[in-house]
Amino acid sequence: MRRLLIAGIGNVLLGDDGVGPFVIKVLESQYDFAESVELADLGTPGFDLLVHLSGADAVILVDSAKFGGRAGDIRLFRKEEILRIPAVARLDPHSPALRESLSQLELMGTMPGELLLVGIQGSHFEPGSPLSTPVRECVPVIIDAVRRELHRLDTWCEPKASAGIPAVWWDQNFKQREERICACYTSD
């Protein structure tokens, strides 16, 4: 059976860096997926990305990104484009990340067939802060990008009959603030 992975990357304790895991929680609570689709919050994994990406048929990553846009801007990167970025040298286990992990997978011969990175330009990374307003407001656009990619990959995801509240356990104020606007995550 095909294996499709949708993974959020980032540190949930550092403001906009947590947008990837946040989107995973929204997707889990609002959508049903084909059986071959796996959702994961991978945190900030360095080379441990290899363990999760290795041998997948297709991967969609959601991560905060720095590409010179404004907060909340979204840019899509395909694996070929990521591989053209120069690899960085290693000083500690955090240094290797996505770009270096992809090269490694290529070398091992276990590179995912398809890989899309949905990159979101962030602006606030203070410990303990929630997502900034522009980043929170772009979540429906991110979800739309993920759904289009799933469609392109010939699989599906549909809004749940009864959607729950995303389990954003790291944000104490999330529940009251977000309940009102959860509906917008599933509107087409």
Added chain:
Amino acid sequence: MTSRIKIDPISRIEGHLRIDAEVDGGLVSKAWASCTMWRGIENILIGRDPREAWLFAQRFCGVCTTVHALASVRAVEDALELPIPPNAQYIRNLILIHHALHDHIVHFYHLSALDWIDVMQIPKADPVKTASLAQSLSSWTRNSPQEFKSAQDKVKALAASGQLGIFANGYWGHPAMHLSPEVNLLGFTHYLQALEFQRKSNQVVAILGGKTPHIQNLTVGGVANAIDLDSLGTLTMDRLTMIRSLIDEVIPFVHDVYFPDVCAIAGMYPEWFDVGGGARNYLAVPDLPNESGFDLPGGVIFSGDLSAAKKFETAADPDFRRAVTEDSTRAWYKGGALHPWKGKTRPEYTDFQDNGKYTWVKAPRYDGRPMEVGPLANVLVGYAQGHPLTRKWTDEAIARVSAVAKRKATVDKLESTMGRYAARAIRSAMLADLAVKHCELLTNNILNGDVATHNPPQFPKGEVEGVGTHEAPRGTLSHWVVVRDGKLANYQAVVPTTWNASPRDSQGQVGPYEAALLRNPVADPERPLELLRTVHSFDPCMACACHTFDTDGREIAQVKVL
């Protein structure tokens, strides 16, 4: 001529290790270790429920998730004087062992082997000669000429394509690289195989912890795993058998590949046993609790004097509780030296000042002294106490290194850059033995009818203090909590890399990285491979990385002539 080298891979949007070194006559004369981002992440925990602190602590660092989760629950249990059932202890131990094995394998092969192995020499190797060399080192079944040929073909294809990918910025052809093409091929082939085995080790963590990278089975008072040998969805005999078969696959990789590879490569670079000795004070906490004590011993050694080593009898020895302080004199914080329970995190940023403040890392001290932590400390503390398992693998490593180097190695030579690599391999060999032991302890305890995994916590009125320790892959980790009326009133994590990457203190004493870099040779300041070798020997992890994907690749080293 003096030149100044700054190694600062600013590859993420904030926060990394930066190393500055002054080089005079080809040797480092002064060094500074700096972390470039303030996190203050512990402040998030103040006011929260101590029972959920571990969920947050697990997110302090993306590479060392499990270790922070564990230190956090142990800190709260210590404050409450809450014992945990034997099953919980063994399940936690199995998670710790396999996280550490995974981490050590990745450190050697994927994060640092290419400081020693010259990938560009591999096309010249003879796979048949490589196989006979490999077979002389161990009985590993995947040391055939075909296996080496296939790895060599990958490198040839990369070299032919002109797209070196992951190898694009290695220091190939550097004068400090001098392995034969065959040894380079041997190491690289095992680098490829290592992925499979670090993954199997991680699978044990996932089976017991529910998920990786963030385990879900901890709770203050034990673990949340339900044990019922007859019921699906709990820890059943099937799962225990699955864990045992993974262990049986990982052990040969550690004992027959990783350990012999490190010993052989170390023996071929014997000059690196004379470089990189650090603070020469060592700290390790006891870990892997068993029925009667600990399977990893702890204690302290000062000035490299093994004969005067002090042993810790408990996970948080009274001396350890008393002796630890963090000094902010040379770090970008207000205040002097404070005990972690009184610790404060009040930033005071200046520029990078060679003779003033220059880092976001505080300077941890033990009775006022800088301490090295990590596998080397772990091994020396055990060796000094005559701990049988430590002696067994240390003596084996010394014999292997001596045979390859054709000169007698001794235990004091471990206080060096190469000694840290050897110590990590020794520790891994010990952990592989202990994986079997703790799997059997757990299985037998369950078969004897004990299914308890959790003791419920009760929070008293008023204030209690606790410290949770763990001998993590990078060394002694401690979380310090103050609980007032059931809420967290203070939280400080003193992490291994803080001990090792410590800056100078109020007495001007340098930290372990800074001490280890002194008198390091540097053949070519534009390509400071030797400095990377010594820094990598500590396995640095700043635990403060903010992993934003960055579209710019940058140069690692900047050199300026003073």
